[in-house]
Amino acid sequence: MRLLLIEDDTALREGLARQLEADGYRVDQAKDGDEGLFYAREYPLDLAIVDLGLPKLNGLTIVQRLRAEGRDIPLLILTARGTWQDKVAGLEAGADDYVVKPFDYPELAARVKALLRRSLKATGDVMTFGPIAIEVGAQVVRLNGEALELTAYEYRLLEFLVRERERIVPKQELADYLYPHGEDRDSNVLEVLIGRLRRKLDPEGTLSPIETVRGRGYRFTLQ
CATH class of the missing domain: 1.10.10.10 (Winged helix-like DNA-binding domain superfamily/Winged helix DNA-binding domain)
Known part of the structure; x- marks a missing residue:
């Protein structure tokens, strides 16, 4: 499975990538919104993890553009914002799920697995x-x-x-x-x-x- 991780915090991004790769995923990394949107459009992906607070292009806009283009890959958003309005905004834009920072890796890994299972069922097992x-x-x-x-x-x-x-x-x-x-x-x-x-x-x-x-x-x- 090939994942895209869009996160501007270098330590967090590289740490998450290492953990996901240890779980058997291939992980492409993007450090800002422009780079992340390019990867999401050009690479064959199974899931994207998108931070909302990104430089150049925010995560909410990435989600909106991908959905407007008809791209149906699972999208998991990361946010440091804890208000229900931000969570709702992300889901209404087209995200499939969210994780609020700070989080433990097992929580994110479980969300990733659940979204991938749901995606496979949607396309037929x-x-x-x-x-x-x-x-x-x-x-x-x-x-x-x-x-x-x-x-x-x-x-x-x-x-x-x-x-x-x-x-x-x-x-x-x-x-x-x-x-x-x-x-x-x-x-x-x-x-x-x-x-x-x-x-x-x-x-x-x-x-x-x-x-x-x-x-x-x-x-x-x-x-």
């Missing part, structure tokens, strides 16, 4: 493409009803390609998603991973679920 079924909540992939033995990296790769199936995903973007800290970004490693996943999804060689677009990247082809 099971995605079916011909004989391939992906049970998102359980992270199980079935071929003709039989569960496949996928590694964590293989599953993440497949889910990412499926969610981005309307476009060609560049190799570098895939590598950044799979290896956010820079380890094993060699293109040969990615090609081996793609090859293994293809063989597991298409042992008979009749489906061709993952297409290589020469010089551009990969695309999931099944509908």
